[in-house]
Amino acid sequence: MIDLKLLQKDFETMSKKLQRKGVDATLLEQLKVKNETLKLAKTAFETLQAAQNAMSKEFGIYKREGKDISELKARVDANKIKVAEAIEVQREAQEELEKMAMAIPNVPDDSVPDGADEADNVELKKVLTPREFSFTPKEHWELAEKNGWIDFERGVKLATSRFSVSFGMGARLERALINFMLDFNRERGFEEVSVPALVNRTALEGTGQLPKFEEDLYKMESQELFLIPTAEVPVTNLYQDEILSADELPKRMTAYTSCFRKEAGAAGRDTRGMIRQHQFHKVELVAITTPDTSEIMFEQMVNCASDILTALELPHRLVNLCTGDLGFSAAHTTDIEVWLPGQNQYREISSISNTRAFQARRAKIRYKNGKKNEMVHTLNGSSLAVGRTLVAIMENYQNEDGSIDIPQVLKPYLGM
RNA sequence: GGACAAGUGGGUGAGCGGCUGAAACCACAUCCCUGCUAAGGAUGCGUACGGGUAACUGUACCGAGAGUUCGAAUCUCUCCUUGUCCA
Numbered sequence: 001m002i003d004l005k006l007l008q009k010d011f012e013t014m015s016k017k018l019q020r021k022g023v024d025a026t027l028l029e030q031l032k033v034k035n036e037t038l039k040l041a042k043t044a045f046e047t048l049q050a051a052q053n054a055m056s057k058e059f060g061i062y063k064r065e066g067k068d069i070s071e072l073k074a075r076v077d078a079n080k081i082k083v084a085e086a087i088e089v090q091r092e093a094q095e096e097l098e099k100m101a102m103a104i105p106n107v108p109d110d111s112v113p114d115g116a117d118e119a120d121n122v123e124l125k126k127v128l129t130p131r132e133f134s135f136t137p138k139e140h141w142e143l144a145e146k147n148g149w150i151d152f153e154r155g156v157k158l159a160t161s162r163f164s165v166s167f168g169m170g171a172r173l174e175r176a177l178i179n180f181m182l183d184f185n186r187e188r189g190f191e192e193v194s195v196p197a198l199v200n201r202t203a204l205e206g207t208g209q210l211p212k213f214e215e216d217l218y219k220m221e222s223q224e225l226f227l228i229p230t231a232e233v234p235v236t237n238l239y240q241d242e243i244l245s246a247d248e249l250p251k252r253m254t255a256y257t258s259c260f261r262k263e264a265g266a267a268g269r270d271t272r273g274m275i276r277q278h279q280f281h282k283v284e285l286v287a288i289t290t291p292d293t294s295e296i297m298f299e300q301m302v303n304c305a306s307d308i309l310t311a312l313e314l315p316h317r318l319v320n321l322c323t324g325d326l327g328f329s330a331a332h333t334t335d336i337e338v339w340l341p342g343q344n345q346y347r348e349i350s351s352i353s354n355t356r357a358f359q360a361r362r363a364k365i366r367y368k369n370g371k372k373n374e375m376v377h378t379l380n381g382s383s384l385a386v387g388r389t390l391v392a393i394m395e396n397y398q399n400e401d402g403s404i405d406i407p408q409v410l411k412p413y414l415g416m
Numbered sequence: 417g418g419a420c421a422a423g424u425g426g427g428u429g430a431g432c433g434g435c436u437g438a439a440a441c442c443a444c445a446u447c448c449c450u451g452c453u454a455a456g457g458a459u460g461c462g463u464a465c466g467g468g469u470a471a472c473u474g475u476a477c478c479g480a481g482a483g484u485u486c487g488a489a490u491c492u493c494u495c496c497u498u499g500u501c502c503a
Contacts, residue, residue, distance in 0.1 A: 042465075042476090043467080043475095044464070045475080049475060050474060050475070052486080056485095056487040059486050060434040060486090060487075063434085064434090064435095073486060076486045080486075217431095227451075245426095364464095373464095
């Protein structure tokens, strides 16, 4: 949620910044007016309610003293109608305001470059040099099928398109990667947590997936629960509606979960292979920090994810997402793209975001700063998407005959 | 799945429909006293939103929602959660 107080105080600046994210200026204008309306409605209601409370108190005194209450009752009854009207006005204003505010994305940092889509993202640095192949490297689906690691047809048979099944070394590699990543993260100070894969509406509103992106979520029919699109949702919401003490910050967590996405807007993209699946494994990093330390944490998280790829000897690069590619909740995001020689391009494998207080305001996560309660900063990042890592291993470690070498760091996890 | 019971502030735990935003205790914070490994005393100590330079003040919140009432932590209903017993 955007900071309504700040919007009120410095409308011009905030409006300009949000327009970079494509938010309609008139919508913000309306929001500001609505906020003022709500304030007036609140004051009106509270004044009436105060009178009501005062009269009710008098009522008790009258009765105790045996005085006649008929005149007082008439006054109180008349006021009661006004109170009822006032609260209705306030409730409506509140609802409308919330509806508008919840649909507005986070304010992008000034460091976020302008741009329409991923083509405008800015490369920050490259890590490791892609290897030279003496043959034409194959794409991962070809390698996966050739080695019997992944069966795309049977995934479709069991569910629908964009589902796959891993067999043998493919399945074992996934498990090895998950364990390797969790261990790696733990050594960097992230506590491992295991969380539900189904969450309620409140949790998804807290991290910003709802109300705007419901069409990309799988929803249960029997009750209002959704399959998580990322572990960011349950892990961040662990502390929803809590006031943390300063000395328990920063909180650093890592979790492995399956993630579920309808990929509603991605029809026709990456239809082959396991780049874009409805269900995929991911190891996630989540941090909750004080506002003044969130950028340091951000660096640590980016490094953590990048270092995993380095340990796996996978060439990759860091890019700063432009306004058009930036997610709803993020103030700024660094994507990590891994080199895929089969596709001859870098592809996203991790996304690390600082949402600053945006999610904290929605999820009501605060901490005690001296006497005052302040919003925390929340950050999240993948480290890494397991399926895509497997893809990267297949394409980067392939041999001319189609066989695939195993990265050195994974061998202990495979009993090799 | 069925029966019963309970859900109060960081914790334990009182609470008659008005004098309860909520006793008491513990924890915590500040101060005082003492000078020895521990104790005593004083005060303070929920959250959100609004008004005020400030002291302070208004409204709401006692699992959630709805209702009865001039007035609800306290009565009624629904739901959720937890515990116990039965299947």
